[in-house]
Amino acid sequence: MIRPLAIAILLAAPLAADEAKSATDLLRFANGNQIDGRFAGMDSTGVITWTRPDVATPMPFQRDKIRQIVLRNAHPLSAMADPCHVTLVNGDRIPGKVVATDADNVTIETTAAGTMTLPRDAVSVIAPNPFGGRLLYAGPFDDKGWNIVRSETPAPEPDPFAGNIRAPLTLKQDEGDSDKPAWVHTGASWYSRGGGTDAITLDAGLPDRALIRFKLAWRSRPSISVAFHSDLQHPEVKEKKGDAEAEQPRLNFGSMQNLARLFGTGYVMNFQSGYVHLQRTWFNDEGQPQAERVRVGSTSVRLPDTGEAVFEIRCDRQQGTITVHIDGEFAVQWDTTDENASGRAGDDGKPRRPVTYQAPGGGLGFIVQGNTAPVRISDIIVAEWNGLTDSARSMESDHRDIALLSNGTDRFSGKVLGIRGGMVEMEASYGPLKVPMNEVAEIHFARDHRRKTSEAPASEIAVHLQPVGRISGTPLASSNGRIQLESTLAGKIDLDLSPAVILEFQSGGGFLDEWDDEP
Template sequence: MIRRLVIPWLLGVAVLGAAESSDLLRFTNGDQLHGTFEGIKDGPKAVWLRDDVATPVEYKADQVRQIVLRGGRPVKSLASVSHVALVNGDRIPGKIVEMDDRSVTMDTEFAGMLRIPRDQVAMFAPNPLGGRLRYHGPFIEDEWKMAHAAFPEGMPAEEKEAAGNETVKPEQPGRWAFSGSGWYWKSKSYGTAIIRENAMPDRAILRFDLAWRNRLSVAIAFHADLAKPQPEEKNEANHDDPRRRPLGFVPGDSAILPKLFGNSYVLQIFSMQMILYRTSVDGDGVPSVERVQINGGGTRLGDTGKATVEIRSNRLTGEISLFMDGAFVAQWNESAGGLYDPSRFAGKGNAFGFVVQTEDSPVKVSDVMVAEWNGMPDSARSLQADDQDIVLLTNGTDRFSGKVESFRDGKIRFDGKFGQFQFSLGDVAEIRFARNTLAKESEAPADNLVVQLSPLGQISGRPVSGTASSVHLVNPVCGEIDVALEAAVLLDFHGSNNFIDDWDAEF
């Protein structure tokens, strides 16, 4: 939602939203301003230009929260998602050129050659996620759609309440709010899904960051075909039930899931448990829900928190696995007990989505990634050790523990328990370096800027100067660097690892 913002230098008459440009500046107080990013000046200050203003305007960095560039669309996405992850949280995409005991040298598309101290590199992923990245976001709002079971023909037009009128209209469904690089659910109601279509391949990894408050109750659909059931006859007996009028269901009702997602798998996650469902719509348009027994499935997530959730789903073999924060949680397999028939796989489509299923339960979904899955049963992160490096190969089964010595001439030299090895980069999915060899994470400066890249990656630093096409940063690890903004989609001036700080009242 764009709030009205009166700018003194426009003599109090200009209002936001009159003419939208491709860039969006979001202030720390929640106000937003369309225009064009023109660069960085000493201070640091963001330079902003609008068509209705003769000269650029400068805003202090402590006033600016985020700048979304070109509506979240890069001029040119990075060609590769090979990257290193640093101790400070930066993920630097690029091609490794050389590595020894002291440093790692990367050739990047956006900043040229970077030399990184070895103890600052927590992970190196030549072939991350086990396959080709299919989606990373959300940076573009109109790539998603909303749906509600009570409105099978589509969401009704949003009705704006008059200023100061806090009357709740029960016939109006709640709506997700898009801001910067995340979807927020802050409605007091429940039941509206946010859906991304045409994203999941047959073998897929779906990974996202989830943050919540007040009794987590969220359902995640995957491999959904969004088939619509036949309309139901209205039940007049429900008209006197305020919880069922007029949206047609009660909190936590699994019967709405096939109405939202069609033929799909849906994982319900609560603070203390999780449930996996098959949802279906048959040839006659009749919806149904079937609960699936999960091998594992216990959770203790608390009433408020955050987690990185990863679902791995293979339509061809019937395998589904769940990881949270890199650790294995649960597994299920359609092929158990006999020969596998892929037609039994409930998920018939390539969409995924999220729906909150209880009242007054704010949720944030961000850093969503979908990639092709090569069948890896686990991740190197779940095996990370204090004293040894872990090398996980792209075949998904072979892993080695020991010490990564160097990288030269296209080969990783590795000293393992059972001898010395050399690996080609194409054979390595991920390397996790021993925790005890890593430097301690330092606190980011107050004026830290994080540049988000497409399709994957981020680099941070103190902004010194810049133009519309590049910014000059002082990175605490790499030193002074010029970051080209062709692949950038978001400039985050107030990034925080504290999810509470990310949830201002108006987003």
Template sequence: MISLPRIFALSLIAGVHTGFAAPTEDASSAGPDLLRFANDDTLHGNFFSFGPSETMIWKTPEAAEPIRFSTSKLHRIVLNRGRAHKTVTHKSSVKLANGDVIPGTIISVDEKTVVLDTDHIGRVELPRQAVARISPSPFGGKLLYYGPLNNDGWKTVPTYQLDPNQKSDKKDDDENAPTDWKQVGTAWYAGTDKNRYLLKDDAMPDKCRVAFKLAWRGSLYAKIALHADFSPPKYENKSNSQLDMGATVGNAYILSLSSHNATLYACTFDEDGKPQNTRLQGSQSSLGLSGEESVDIELRMDRTKKNILLFANGSFKAKWNLGNEYAGKGNKLAFLNLRYSNSEIRVSDIVISRWNGLKDSATSMQTPDRDVILLNNGVDRFSGKFKSIRDGKVLFHGSFDNELSIPLDEVGEIHLATDKVKSKGETSPKAVYFFIHPYGRITGIPTQGEGGKTKLLTNSIGDVTLDTRFINIIDFSHKNSLLDVWDDNF
């Protein structure tokens, strides 16, 4: 954290008027905001608004008056500990050619325009040629969980259980003890304790899709427990070895991830209750993440049909042969950082939804000259020409000269032909990324605002008025990632 004299040395401009309103009606109930400068100094306080001439207004208890900073000196603002002051209510969204994702209710689409009703920018008309994807149901099925927005439903458990005759020298072997797994903003951080799983109860139905963003500092070595019951049977000769994964997770599958490979283990028990960890044979289990620092992981699982599929960064990686019996007997999801060489991991953007049965990768939906429509049932998909949306119906001209009219609520995603999608030039160096809570992003150049509203000049959709109460992160870095800096000191 920087000292007050350093603040003034950076960019304090005297005489800032105090007419700007903070982006929340009740500041007393809000958490502190975090400001990170381009040189990685940090400052707690409260974001007020953007001012004229590429400035931002900030209030800190150490200063009698609000401070105006040049936005060229800023890296990131995290609002209300990453939770924003309001959450968008829409589950449908539109993705633009520049990577922006606009959550909102899809009103209509014609040859030139996509019309959305949104919480954060009101009703907006998007140029169709700037739209890459329309997602009436963007989570691939009924959404069960998105987060972490708070720590509700999460706890930690030790990675193994000691022989009852052996005394432990650890002080935190009960599941309610303090742990270095910390929920900050909208992410879980694994700290120095490598002997605890981060666990969510009642997370995984029989048929589900689990997606999350995993980032690391150092080397990636992590385990994910899937369909675990965390109820191992009693075993008189139970080892205290951490290698006996089943001694902790019970009947489950364990996905072991490194930068190089993904390996799946079945955790079962023999008649005496002895843990058995079986490495399963799979295909295409190489991840190839050397030199990377983050990955988007997606698992599609069906207990009844004995299917587990792994995708990384939108590409299919593995499908394992699970045999005649599905090892996972529970519904718990858990994460463990093995912490080799003191590595750290961060888990964010966790999405759990009903799996619609789709086995295709995200990249297979993109074609240069045809639009692709995917239904919510996960089985039916069509290619051809997407024509319009009106009166709750999707009109589509199929590849075999057939006309289709499909109810909008039965459509999962519409991917527009890549050759028809055009971005309006490069992003201005003055543009800022505004991340929408709990998902979404809009890019633009902010101008002076007040009362929680900011006028935003966007390259793709023109000028809009942004309600910053729905924003949890404002990023000036242009790195298009929330995982490039580890903001540990909230």
């Protein structure tokens, strides 16, 4: 049984708050320069006040010159204790508990902005118990816990069986950059410069049933590998007697076995423009890296040469299944059960094939293959998975509200009449229905009943909260650890910055613009 939603170490560490108090802020300019110090506030004209201990007077900066401010080295003073939230039609996610809903409004209690009343047509999703289980990681707001694993072997080339063997474009690197790691963390993202052989890894504590979600942006023909359920271990090579100088075994298709050296024993999924394949990595008794393909019928996907997408991997170590969704749509599924053997009877009395899912760890990792142009990884979510196999798009309807229960299987469609006293009241196709909010994972409102979005004004900024949350609006003023925003959807918001980690003043209008200056 999935345990009730709770935030693990992420939220319950007083030590993190102490670190946040002592950490400095970082101001990143639109031209790529940056300066550390303290964010001291902003007035109604948009002038930002910045202080440093080595400068006698506060320094004023015009907000149109600022890209983002990273608060307290991306450590919140007090992160929210619950990942429940509502999603607005513009993509904002306001963390808080929905206490009431009627035909016109949604009332939400928040720790950062008090009680808020939102127009119902501005809300697309209510998520009382999101992710299906415990949220284990959300970020990367900082690089804490991540490791850059350097490789001295040649970069793995794209799989020649993938049907995507066009040479990817690369950015010209300056001389002297060869010794720099291929990955750099900035803001709330990991950037790969491209052409490197380095990996980034995180001991994420992936459970048996895990959900991994991340946003990937790329400039030219993506070719990236994602490791999961990896033990991140690297055993020493055992030399056989008389074979100390023997030639090492040749690696298959572009040194793909090098992934075992980077991630240890586990599974690695390789994404390319038109193809995705899965392989298992491990070490043999002599400590030599091994890799084998996990076969499946069709593994073709469609990714544009330049773009971004949200990838979701759902893996079940006990049942032996691995599923991929891209932008909410089902893409491909693997079954690691043994096709040539029969095991004990299942719940239905039929023989069940033995599961051969061979990945003992809880680690996560990324590497860009070959000479691919730079990529960006952001919005990483790691959580327990409740077993839901449907795509996110299947939970959307033009005319009907859809309530998905936290058990991952049951759902109801119809019209949400209201939320009162901790109960969802719904007019379903077979009659009225009441469901306790603590049994509801998400409620998706009908598309036809949502407000149409318009282009955000240039004056808008976005405040990113830990562990989950994004609130945008035009800044009115900021002082004493708070900021006042004017939101086109939610009205005036007086927001406590204690759970905030990033103030984003400019997104550049697209991820390509963010890379015009190397982070």
